[in-house]
Amino acid sequence: MASDPRPLSPHLQVYRWQLTSVLSILHRVTGVALTVGTILLVWWLVSAANGPDSFEAAQGFLGSPIGLLLLFGWSVALFYHLCNGIRHLWWDTGSGLDLPSVYASGWAVLAGTAILTIVAWIAGLASWGL
């Protein structure tokens, strides 16, 4: 695109970040991360379908520190995208689009993400036998 050298909008060096824009870009970032992360899910399924040896290797990797870190990041991204996705579906009905509601639902999304992540990991680690 050879157009006039016009300034980028938003002007990133002087842009004052706010909750609304940060949550918006996070929705896209977590969506991309989740889609790339599905490779991990498919790899786990293919390993299981390949037989006990490759499944043990896959389970071993997921239980390793790197595997657990990937799973943790994936779970945070999933819960965030899920909560903020519900917020988007609610907006699609035409509701909650005034500024106070947008901020309130934004904080609710962050709280929901934190609560779901903590509950899931407590339950998951308990189920794993830790």
Next chain:
Amino acid sequence: MRSSLRSPLGRAIGLGSAKEGVEHWWWQRISSIALVPLSLWFVISVIRLAGADLETVVNWLDNPVPAVLFVLLIAATFYHGALGLQVVIEDYVENESAKLAALIVMKLAAFLLAALGIFSVLKLAFVS
């Protein structure tokens, strides 16, 4: 004052929207609605299967309900993910050739991964 931008003649002879063009937006919403319960079910299943051996997983997928839900989860996830990545590529890749190439590679990769995942679930479901 007219409440519509469309002309009275256009309305009378039924011109205007072809009732198409919003498929991408619409199917992104449909797949997201499906993914709300499916992804919560998936998280609960992963928690219950934490550290499980293959026999436990096979016994779990022996039941039609988890096997079908897993197939639907994979289909909806890759469909929703491909729709989302399409918008990201369209937004950020300016060169038309590169954009087209990226879209083709992304869509084919989504099909490949979805097929691998669904086939693996079915193999685990039918093996026992």
